[in-house]
Amino acid sequence: MLVWPLKFVEIPLKEFKKILYYHVIFEEYKKLKRESDTLSARLVGLEEVIKDNTRLERLLEFKRKLIFPSVAAYVIGRDPSRWNSIIIIDKGRQDGLVPGMAVVSPEGIVGKIIEADKKISKIILITDPQFSVAALVQPAHINGIISGSLQGFCRMRYLNESQDIKAGDKVVTSKLSSSFPEGLLVGEVMKIEVDIQTNEINCLVKPAVKLSQLDEVLVIR
Template structure:
């Protein structure tokens, strides 16, 4: 019973102290308010209250300033992020436009070469576009969008503005297959342009030719140009074939080993010419 009575007295005492403390704080606040509103003079009590409240106000004001600074910096970061997104989008659009412009210029350059070749050669020909490729090593070939309905016949030579490409070996009404000159099964009569010596150009399956049957007593140098010989009536005489890039002179045997780099870039074939004979056109 004594313990319970003691606890009750302590609880009442704490409540009394809280009420007294609250009353003092309210009184001080009231005095401060009255002295501020009712008089322009600062008394001792006013100064005491001001000194007590000043640090609290300074702390609150400092916190508000930091909050405003943080908010402004955060808004600036958001603004910069949005600006970066906009600039990145504009950069991507500019790159796409630049790519289209470069592609248009490259296409224009290729078409100009084809047009110049057509005007300079004065040969009847059919314009064709490459629509497919056969990557097999032995039978390297491409498919073009021209066939018998367009006047293409089996055996027709195929060129572009840079030189010979190959020969038509399969024909359908609207499409044809062209055996590339770099195919190992291809063989073309050619001439060394400077010495006018004849040889047989064979494909290697890679992006080079092999020139066979050129005797050792013939002077051959790197950089010599190779052109079609015109024998057999397949390719006209003088069409560009390639350039000699390697000459191997062996002690044994009667012929040079000659490597020729094509004048045609087989990796970028797009537009071609299928050459026709005069009698085909007349017919």
């Protein structure tokens, strides 16, 4: 019988207790908020570490698969101009790098070294108009030359035939290339273009590597 009135009294008592201990609860809330913020920041850092780890694991696996000796390097700089597609890596002559060496990543080819200092090297990317490499379209097995363009894509020129090429075909380095090993992925055919003036057939090729998000590369020695 007494349970109901007692419960009725308990409610305002509880509320009064809350008001009385308000500052203690608020202090605890502030402490927990601080802890939560710290943990959130740490979590963001950890997510970045996990991503780095996954990327480096892929690079290591690729390095193991490569039959050529290679040197891993970090990208430390980028030319801030649309006219050039050049990056700088943290390895140079003292690591055995010389101009002309091929630079690759697990996704495909990146470019080649154009300048090697003692501790750093400049790499010309496959999207630079000055870059060129012998390549072939698969599965049609048609040879051509890949060079960069200002659009941020590559262009495959001097194709001997084009009727068998279609969008989505893979482009790989050919054995005619002097600086790249045979069979490395360059990208895939996006579009086939015909030059009206010269009647020449070109292919627009999307690079397999996301060159703007490149962090680590392998230099083939």
